[in-house]
Amino acid sequence: MELDERKTKILQAIIKNYLETGEPVGSRTISKYTDLNLSSATIRNEMADLEELGFIIQPHTSAGRIPSDKGYRFYVDAMMLEHEKEVEQLKDVLLEKEEKLDHMLKQAAKLMAVNTNYATMVTAPRSSRNVLKFLQLSRMDASHILAVIVIEGNVIKNTVIEVAESLNDETMLKLNILLNTHLNGLSVEEINLGLITALKQQAGMYGPIIEEVIDAVAETIKEDEDLEIYTSGTNNIFKYPELSDNQKASDLINAFEEKQLLTQLIDDTDSEGRNEIKVYIGEESPIQTMKDCSIVTANYEFGDGMRGMIGIIGPKRMDYDKVVGTIKTIKSQLDTMYKKDDN
Amino acid sequence: MELDERKTKILQAIIKNYLETGEPVGSRTISKYTDLNLSSATIRNEMADLEELGFIIQPHTSAGRIPSDKGYRFYVDAMMLEHEKEVEQLKDVLLEKEEKLDHMLKQAAKLMAVNTNYATMVTAPRSSRNVLKFLQLSRMDASHILAVIVIEGNVIKNTVIEVAESLNDETMLKLNILLNTHLNGLSVEEINLGLITALKQQAGMYGPIIEEVIDAVAETIKEDEDLEIYTSGTNNIFKYPELSDNQKASDLINAFEEKQLLTQLIDDTDSEGRNEIKVYIGEESPIQTMKDCSIVTANYEFGDGMRGMIGIIGPKRMDYDKVVGTIKTIKSQLDTMYKKDDN
DNA sequence: TATTAGCACTCGACCTAAATGAGTGCTAAC
DNA sequence: GTTAGCACTCATTTAGGTCGAGTGCTAATA
Numbered sequence: 001m002e003l004d005e006r007k008t009k010i011l012q013a014i015i016k017n018y019l020e021t022g023e024p025v026g027s028r029t030i031s032k033y034t035d036l037n038l039s040s041a042t043i044r045n046e047m048a049d050l051e052e053l054g055f056i057i058q059p060h061t062s063a064g065r066i067p068s069d070k071g072y073r074f075y076v077d078a079m080m081l082e083h084e085k086e087v088e089q090l091k092d093v094l095l096e097k098e099e100k101l102d103h104m105l106k107q108a109a110k111l112m113a114v115n116t117n118y119a120t121m122v123t124a125p126r127s128s129r130n131v132l133k134f135l136q137l138s139r140m141d142a143s144h145i146l147a148v149i150v151i152e153g154n155v156i157k158n159t160v161i162e163v164a165e166s167l168n169d170e171t172m173l174k175l176n177i178l179l180n181t182h183l184n185g186l187s188v189e190e191i192n193l194g195l196i197t198a199l200k201q202q203a204g205m206y207g208p209i210i211e212e213v214i215d216a217v218a219e220t221i222k223e224d225e226d227l228e229i230y231t232s233g234t235n236n237i238f239k240y241p242e243l244s245d246n247q248k249a250s251d252l253i254n255a256f257e258e259k260q261l262l263t264q265l266i267d268d269t270d271s272e273g274r275n276e277i278k279v280y281i282g283e284e285s286p287i288q289t290m291k292d293c294s295i296v297t298a299n300y301e302f303g304d305g306m307r308g309m310i311g312i313i314g315p316k317r318m319d320y321d322k323v324v325g326t327i328k329t330i331k332s333q334l335d336t337m338y339k340k341d342d343n
Numbered sequence: 344m345e346l347d348e349r350k351t352k353i354l355q356a357i358i359k360n361y362l363e364t365g366e367p368v369g370s371r372t373i374s375k376y377t378d379l380n381l382s383s384a385t386i387r388n389e390m391a392d393l394e395e396l397g398f399i400i401q402p403h404t405s406a407g408r409i410p411s412d413k414g415y416r417f418y419v420d421a422m423m424l425e426h427e428k429e430v431e432q433l434k435d436v437l438l439e440k441e442e443k444l445d446h447m448l449k450q451a452a453k454l455m456a457v458n459t460n461y462a463t464m465v466t467a468p469r470s471s472r473n474v475l476k477f478l479q480l481s482r483m484d485a486s487h488i489l490a491v492i493v494i495e496g497n498v499i500k501n502t503v504i505e506v507a508e509s510l511n512d513e514t515m516l517k518l519n520i521l522l523n524t525h526l527n528g529l530s531v532e533e534i535n536l537g538l539i540t541a542l543k544q545q546a547g548m549y550g551p552i553i554e555e556v557i558d559a560v561a562e563t564i565k566e567d568e569d570l571e572i573y574t575s576g577t578n579n580i581f582k583y584p585e586l587s588d589n590q591k592a593s594d595l596i597n598a599f600e601e602k603q604l605l606t607q608l609i610d611d612t613d614s615e616g617r618n619e620i621k622v623y624i625g626e627e628s629p630i631q632t633m634k635d636c637s638i639v640t641a642n643y644e645f646g647d648g649m650r651g652m653i654g655i656i657g658p659k660r661m662d663y664d665k666v667v668g669t670i671k672t673i674k675s676q677l678d679t680m681y682k683k684d685d686n
Numbered sequence: 687t688a689t690t691a692g693c694a695c696t697c698g699a700c701c702t703a704a705a706t707g708a709g710t711g712c713t714a715a716c
Numbered sequence: 717g718t719t720a721g722c723a724c725t726c727a728t729t730t731a732g733g734t735c736g737a738g739t740g741c742t743a744a745t746a
Contacts, residue, residue, distance in 0.1 A: 026709050039719050044710070062709050062725040099562075136481045140493060148491050148501065150483060156501040158491065219442075234600050238593035250581035253596055257577050369738050382690050387739070405696045405738050 001049060009036060010046050011055055015067045015075045019317055022241075024064030069282040069316070072294070076279050076320055083324060093326055095333045104337075106230045108310065108330055113233025115326050118314030119252075121262055124228040125300070125308035127152045130221045131187050135179050137213065142166045147213055149220045152304070159216040163209060171206065178202060179213060188221045229259040240315040243292060251289040252313075261287055265297055266309050277327055282316050294318045298327045300334035310334070344392060352379060353389050354398050358410045358418045362660055365584075367407030412625040412659070415637070419622050419663055426667060433458075433672045440680055447680075449573045451653065451673055456576025458669050461657030462595075464605055467571040468643070468651035470495045473564045474530050478522050480556065485509045490556055492563045495647070502559040506552060514549065521545060522556060531564045572602040583658040586635060594632040595656075604630055608640055609652050620670055625659050637661045641670050643677035653677070 003011075013034045017025045027043040047065055050056045055071040058064075067075065093115050098104035105122045112120040134150040145161045167175075182199055183191065196214055200207035234256045237243045243252065255261045264286045267278065280286070280295040287295075290313065297311035310330055312323050346354075356377045360368045370386040390408055393399045398414040401407075410418065436458050441447035448465045455463040477493040488504045510518075525542055526534065539557055543550035577599045580586045586595065598604045607629045610621065623629070623638040630638075633656065640654035653673055655666050 024709090028709080040709090041711095041719050041721090042717085045718090048711080058710085060726065061711095063727075064709065134481075134483050134489070136479070136489070136491075138477075138479045138481075138491075140477050146477070146479070146491065146493065146499070148479070148481070148489065150489065154503060156489070156503075158499040158501065160497060160499075232600070235593045235596040238589050238596075244589055246581050246587055249592065250578045253578040253581075257575070367738090371738080383738090384690055384692090385688085388689090391740080401739085403697065404740095406698075407738065 001053060003053065003055075006036065007046055007050060007053075009034060010043060011050055011071065012075065012078070014047075014050075014056060014065055015071060018066055019319065022317055024059055024066050026064035029064070067316075069284065072281045072316060073284075076281065079320055080277070080279070080324070083328075093329045095330060095337070097337055102228070102230070105308075106232070108334065109230045109232035112310070112312055112326055112330055113236060116312055116314070116319070116323055117233070117236050117239060118312050118318065118323065119233045119236050119256065120231065121256075121259075121265075121309075121311045121313070122230045123262075123266060123309045124230070125302055125306035126227050127155070127304075127306050131185060132183050132191075132217060132221070133185075135176070135183060135213075135217070137172060137176050137179070139167060139169075139172055145172075145209070147216050149217055151221055157220040159220065161209065161212050161216065167206075167209075175203065175206060175209065179210070183214075183217070188218055191218070227263070229262055231256050231259065231262075236314070240317070242315050242317065248289075248292060252293075255287060255289050261289070262311075265295065265311055267297065267299060277324060277331075279320070279324075292316065294320070296320070296323045296327055298331045300331045302334075302338040304338075306338075308334075344396060346396065346398075349379065350389055350393060350396075352377060353386060354393055354414065355418065355421070357390075357393075357399060357408055358414060361409055362662065365660055367402055367409050369407040372407070410659075412627065415624045415659060416627075419624065422663060423620070423622070423667070433668050436669055436672045438673060438676045438680070445571070445573070448651075449575070451677065452573045452575035455653070455655055455669055455673055456579060459655055459657070459662070459666055460576070460579050460582060461655050461661065461666065462576045462579050462599060463574065464599075464602075464608075464652075464654045464656070465573045466605075466609060466651045466653075467573075468645050468649035469570050470498070470647075470649050474528060475526050475534075475560060475564070476528075478519070478526060478556075478560070480515060480519055480522070482510060482512075482515055488515075488552070490559055492560055494564055500563040502563065504552065504555050504559065510549070510552075518546065518549060518552065522553070526557075526560070531561055534561070570606070572605055574599050574602065574605075579657075583660075585658050585660065591632075591635060595636070598630060598632050604632070605654075608638065608654055610640065610642060620667055620674075622663070622667075635659065637663070639663070639666045639670055641674045643674045645677075645681040647681075649681075651677075 010030060013030050014025045017029060017033060027040040027047055030043045030047075031038060031040040047056065051058065051065065054068055055074060056065040057068045057071075059066060093111060095104070095108055095111055098107060102124070105124060109120045109122040112118075112122075131152040132149070133152050133154075136148040138146050138148070140146045140160065143163055143166070145163055145167070147159045147161055149157045149159070151157075178199065182195065191214065196211070199214075200210050203210045234253060237249055237252050243249060277296065277298045280297075282294065283291055285291060285293060285295055292315070293313050294316045295311060295313050296318075297309055299307055299309050301307045310327060312327060314323065353373060356373050357368045360372060360376060370383040370390055373386045373390075374381060374383040390399065394401065394408065397411060398417060399408040400411045402409060436454060438447070438451055438454055441450060445467070448467060452463045452465040455461075455465075474495040475492070476495050476497075479491040481489050481491070483489045483503065486506055486509070488506055488510070490502045490504055492500045492502070494500075521542065525538065534557065539554070542557075543553050546553045577596060580592055580595050586592060620639065620641045623640075625637065626634055628634060628636060628638055635658070636656050637659045638654060638656050640652055642650055642652050644650045653670060655670060657666065
C-alpha cells in the first residue's frame with residue numbers, strides 16, 4: 001500500500017486538526033474540514049489504511065485517530081521542507097544585546113519561553129578548542145596571589161593561590177613573563193609533563209607556584225566543560241494536560257533542575273550539519289524522561305568558534321511551525337550578535 | 344477560655360498525629376492515642392473548645408480536625424523551645440568542603456533536599472559592606488584591557504574594556520598604581536564624583552579609561568547585589584498531595600525558577616537575631632504563592648562578614664523537627680567551614 | 687461539676703447502573 | 717470507487733445508593 005496524494009492530504013488534515021484541538025479526530029470532521037469533498041465513510045476507509053501504515057493511532061475502539069510518532073515525523077519533515085525556502089523571521093522576537101553574556105543567554109531562554117509557551121533551554125557557548133590566551137599573576141596581599149586565566153573566546157576565570165611568603169614585584173614580573181611566553185596559545189593537551197618540568201626548573205625556588213598555577217589552568221579549562229545551562233518556562237509544562245500528570249511533570253521538572261541530563265541534547269556532530277535544526281519526536285528523544293515530548297534544538301555560533309545550543313521542549317502536540325520559527329530567529333540573532341565585536 | 348494543660352496535650356496529640364498521617368484526626372483516635380484516659384466524648388468537647396480558640400479546623404462537618412496556622416505556630420514554638428536546650432547535630436548530614444564555592448553551595452542545597460525530601464534553597468553569601476579590595480588592569484591584546492576587580496570577601500569579577508590605542512607597559516603600571524592607591528578600601532558610596540574628577544585629571548589623556556574602569560567597578564559591586572540562589576529538590580513538591588495540584592505546583596515551580604521571588608525570604612534584620620532560625624507557616628509567608636507552605640530559613644555567616652541564607656520549603660504538614668535539625672546542622676557547618684582559612 | 691455512654695445526624699468517599707454520544711467497521715447499494 | 721445506513725463499542729457523565737468515620741447533643745453517671 002502506498003501513501004498517495006489523497007492519503008497525504010487526509011493525514012495532514014488529521015494532524016493539523018489534532019494539533020489545534022488536542023482531541024482525537026474523527027472521520028466526519030475530516031470530511032467537512034478538507035476540500036476533498038468525500039464522505040465520512042470514504043475517509044474512514046482511508047483512515048483505516050493510514051492506521052495500517054502506522055501514521056495514526058486509535059487511542060481506543062470507537063475513538064477518533066491521533067498521530068503516531070511516525071505521523072508527526074512525516075508532518076514535521078514536510079513542514080521543514082516547506083520552510084527551507086522561506087527564510088522568514090519572527091519580527092516580534094527581538095533579543096537585545098546585554099552587557100553580560102549570561103544575562104543575555106538567560107534572556108534568550110526567557111524570550112523563547114514567553115513566545116512559545118514551552119520550556120526552553122540555552123547552553124553557554126564553549127570553545128571547540130580550549131586554548132590559553134592570556135595569563136596574569138598579581139599579588140593580592142602578602143600571602144595570596146591572584147591568577148587570572150583567559151581562554152580562547154574570552155572566558156575568564158580567577159583563582160586565588162596561597163603562598164607561604166610574599167613575593168616581590170620583580171619575581172612576579174618574571175613569573176608572568178615565564179608563564180606567558182611558554183603557555184600562551186597552548187591547549188590543555190599540549191601542556192605536558194615535560195613542559196611543566198622545564199618551567200619549574202626555570203622558576204627555581206618558585207617551582208611550587210608554577211605547579212599550582214598550571215594546576216589552576218588545567219582545572220579552569222576543564223571546568224569550562226561542565227557547562228552552564230539556562231532554562232526558562234519550566235512551569236509551562238503544566239499548561240499541557242498530556243504532560244502535567246504528577247509523575248511525568250515531576251520527572252520533567254527534575255530533568256530541568258538536574259541540568260546535567262539536558263547535556264544529552266547537545267549535538268556533538270561538527271558543524272558540518274548545515275546549521276540544521278533538529279527535531280526529536282517522542283521516542284526519538286535521547287532523554288528517557290522526555291518520551292512524551294518533542295524537542296527542537298539548534299546550534300548557534302559566535303564568531304570566534306564558540307558554539308552553544310538552544311532548545312525548546314514541549315508536548316508532542318506542539319506548534320512545530322512556531323517553535324521552529326522561534327528557534328530560527330533566536331539562532332540567527334545569536335549568530336550575528338557577536339560576529340563583529342567580540343564581548 | 345484558657346488553654347489549660349489538658350487542652351495543650353490534646354492539641355499536641357492532634358498535630359502530631361496529623362503530621363504523621365495527613366488525615367484529619369478524630370476524637371476516638373486521640374482518646375486511644377494519648378495517655379490521658381479520656382473518652383472520645385470528652386475529647387470531642389475539648390476539641391470543640393480548641394476549635395473555638397482557633398487552633399484547629401474542621402475541613403467539613405463530620406470530619407476530624409486538622410491544625411490551623413495558629414495551631415502549627417503553637418506546635419512549632421513549643422518545639423523550638425524544646426530544641427533550644429539540646430544542640431543536637433544530625434551526624435549523617437555532612438557537607439564536604441568543595442574547591443569552588445558555588446559547587447559547595449549547590450551541594451548544600453542538594454544535601455538538604457535529599458535529607459528532608461523538601462525543596463531547598465541556598466543563597467550565595469554577600470558581604471555586608473561592599474568594599475573594593477584590589478584592582479588590576481592588564482593588557483590582553485592591542486585593543487582590550489582586562490580589569491580584574493576584587494571586592495571584600497574575595498568576590499572576583501572581570502571586565503574587558505575596549506581601548507582605541509594600545510597602551511604601553513609604563514602607562515599600565517601608572518594607571519594601576521593610581522587606581523589602587525586611591526580606590527582600595529573604599530565602598531561604592533565613597534567613590535564620589537569629586538574623587539573621580541581628581542583621578543581623571545591625574546590620569547591626563549587616559550581619563551576616559553579611568554572612567555570606564557570606575558564604571559565597571561560600580562557595576563561589579565552593584566551586580567553582586569542581584570545575588571545567586573541555588574535550589575534543589577524542586578520536584579519534591581510532587582510528593583505532597585496538598586501542593587501537587589496543578590495550579591499550586593505550577594506557581595511553586597515558577598517561584599523556584601524565577602529565583603528573584605525567593606529574595607523576599609532573605610532576612611535583612613542584622614545579625615542581632617541571635618542566629619535565629621525562622622519558621623514561616625502558611626499565611627505568615629512573605630511570598631504569596633507559598634501560602635500553603637511552611638518555610639524554614641536561617642542565615643549562615645562566613646568569617647569575614649559574608650552572610651547568606653539557607654532555606655527549606657515544604658508543605659505546612661512538614662516534619663518540622665527534622666527540618667530544623669537539618670537547617671541547624673548545615674548552618675553550623677557553613678558557619679565553621681570558612682572560619683579560619685578564607686577561600 | 688466533670689465525665690461518659692448513647693444516638694441521631696452529616697457528609698465525603700466509593701460503587702454501580704444507566705444514559706449519552708462520538709466514532710467506528712462493515713455491508714449493501716449506487 | 718464511493719456512499720448511505722446500521723449495529724456496535726466504549727469513554728464520559730449522571731444519578732442514586734451504601735458505607736463509615738466523625739460530629740454534636742442529651743441524658744445518665746461518678
